[in-house]
Amino acid sequence: MIRKRLLNRYVLFIIIFALLLTAIGCNQKEEPIIDQPTFSFEELQREIDIDRAMGYIRELVDFGPRMAGLRGEREAGDYLVNIFEDLSLSTNDEEFPVLVFEAINVELSLKVVDSIKPLKSNILTYSTSTPHGGLNNLPLVYGGLGKRTELTTIDFTNSIAVVHRGDIYLREKVLNCANKGAEAVIIINTDDAPIMATLIDESPIPAIAVSSSEGEKIIEALKDEATSGNLIVETTIEAGNSNNVIGVKKSSMDTSKILIIGAHYDSVNTSGANDNASGVGGLLEIATILKDVDLPFDIHYIAFGSEEVGLVGSNYHALTNYLEGRSNVIGMINLDMIGMGDYLSVNRENSHSSDFLSNIALAAALDLNLKTATSFSGRSDHSPFENLLIPVVFLAYGPLDPYYYHTEFDTFDTLDPQLIKNTIEVVLKTIVTLANNN
Numbered sequence: 001m002i003r004k005r006l007l008n009r010y011v012l013f014i015i016i017f018a019l020l021l022t023a024i025g026c027n028q029k030e031e032p033i034i035d036q037p038t039f040s041f042e043e044l045q046r047e048i049d050i051d052r053a054m055g056y057i058r059e060l061v062d063f064g065p066r067m068a069g070l071r072g073e074r075e076a077g078d079y080l081v082n083i084f085e086d087l088s089l090s091t092n093d094e095e096f097p098v099l100v101f102e103a104i105n106v107e108l109s110l111k112v113v114d115s116i117k118p119l120k121s122n123i124l125t126y127s128t129s130t131p132h133g134g135l136n137n138l139p140l141v142y143g144g145l146g147k148r149t150e151l152t153t154i155d156f157t158n159s160i161a162v163v164h165r166g167d168i169y170l171r172e173k174v175l176n177c178a179n180k181g182a183e184a185v186i187i188i189n190t191d192d193a194p195i196m197a198t199l200i201d202e203s204p205i206p207a208i209a210v211s212s213s214e215g216e217k218i219i220e221a222l223k224d225e226a227t228s229g230n231l232i233v234e235t236t237i238e239a240g241n242s243n244n245v246i247g248v249k250k251s252s253m254d255t256s257k258i259l260i261i262g263a264h265y266d267s268v269n270t271s272g273a274n275d276n277a278s279g280v281g282g283l284l285e286i287a288t289i290l291k292d293v294d295l296p297f298d299i300h301y302i303a304f305g306s307e308e309v310g311l312v313g314s315n316y317h318a319l320t321n322y323l324e325g326r327s328n329v330i331g332m333i334n335l336d337m338i339g340m341g342d343y344l345s346v347n348r349e350n351s352h353s354s355d356f357l358s359n360i361a362l363a364a365a366l367d368l369n370l371k372t373a374t375s376f377s378g379r380s381d382h383s384p385f386e387n388l389l390i391p392v393v394f395l396a397y398g399p400l401d402p403y404y405y406h407t408e409f410d411t412f413d414t415l416d417p418q419l420i421k422n423t424i425e426v427v428l429k430t431i432v433t434l435a436n437n438n
């Protein structure tokens with residue numbers, strides 16, 4: 001009797017044990033295993049609304065030129081604050097000082113024998129003005145590319161220096177010519193278009209640029225020693241301020257990790273549709289799609305001000321926030337000029353810096369079967385972050401010497417929405433990869 005009862009208990013025990021095992025087994029099938037992907041790219045991809053992104057771009061372009069420290073930039077900044085607030089991001093208007101530059105008037109002419117030939121020219125950002133009444137009847141002296149080594153035997157005293165674009169920074173050319181006594185400098189472009197570019201800081205002498213065809217006229221006239229130049233440059237350079245507009249999306253998880261996604265919203269004196277309303281439109285669309293997606297890191301969306309005058313906003317942000325500690329920053333994704341071109345260029349500035357983020361973005365672009373290339377460029381807002389050893393990727397549509405860049409032709413109608421969509425997909429796929437590995 002006792003033995004039978006023991007046997008029954010024994011059988012019962014085995015049955016319960018077996019049931020328990022099955023329950024654990026079933027349970028295991030339902031629970032995701034720890035490193036199984038949790039975030040799906042395809043789900044996010046379906047949320048992309050390219051008309052909405054183009055709408056953001058249209059609004060930015062409609063403010064007119066968004067030049068550093070001036071009305072257009074300020075109004076665009078206010079618009080961005082509103083959008084970030086609508087997306088329930090905690091929004092911060094980070095103000096920083098900038099030299100505000102305005103070009104008022106330029107008149108250049110050649111005096112050949114008794115006739116005056118006016119030439120088309122444009123003022124480089126941060127050029128100073130000519131003295132009251134302008135520079136009159138000054139000899140023009142050619143200085144090659146304006147490199148120091150070329151100028152050793154040249155004296156520009158009481159004359160206007162004429163140099164070609166190329167090889168060294170415009171600022172360096174201007175300083176070299178000023179050191180050799182020049183009253184002003186004319187830079188001849190390599191293309192048949194004006195140069196809209198910055199001298200980074202107030203220049204010691206007036207500096208203007210001409211297209212290659214206007215430049216040829218000057219070179220031709222130089223052959224006659226009797227030729228002289230007249231130049232009036234009027235500009236203002238004043239202390240002012242500009243803003244980075246920052247939208248912070250907090251993770252609900254216990255993390256201090258941050259992913260930065262940035263795009264500059266200022267422009268040169270153009271509509272700046274591709275450069276860089278396109279990048280900001282992409283940024284806003286990404287922020288809209290991710291509004292209710294809880295990721296295992298915070299995202300800082302940053303629309304940078306005053307990029308075009310020398311990366312002033314991104315420098316300010318990187319140096320004030322990450323000079324001391326940067327280890328919690330996973331990386332920085334920079335979008336600049338994503339709406340026109342032939343292939344997606346996946347870049348960073350320097351081949352020695354971290355390729356962690358650029359490799360993930362490159363893999364994403366290749367997975368999406370996009371026409372892709374890699375390159376090195378420090379010409380945009382990722383540069384200050386990369387200098388602080390933060391992993392970066394700079395996404396732009398190539399060629400990196402793009403059509404319509406810094407010209408009046410950089411308008412909304414030239415943008416290709418498909419390219420902007422492609423870039424948004426690459427960013428979302430990069431974010432999914434990061435999220436599933438955190």
Ligand code: BES
Binds near residue numbers: 307309310379380401
């Ligand atoms: N958007 C350009 C940079 C760029 C150029 C991106 C070509 C993609 C292709 C940027 O706004 C710019 O103009 N940068 C300046 C340099 C900066 C330090 C002022 C430039 O390239 O001259």
Ligand code: ZN
Binds near residue numbers: 307
């Ligand atoms: Zn740009």
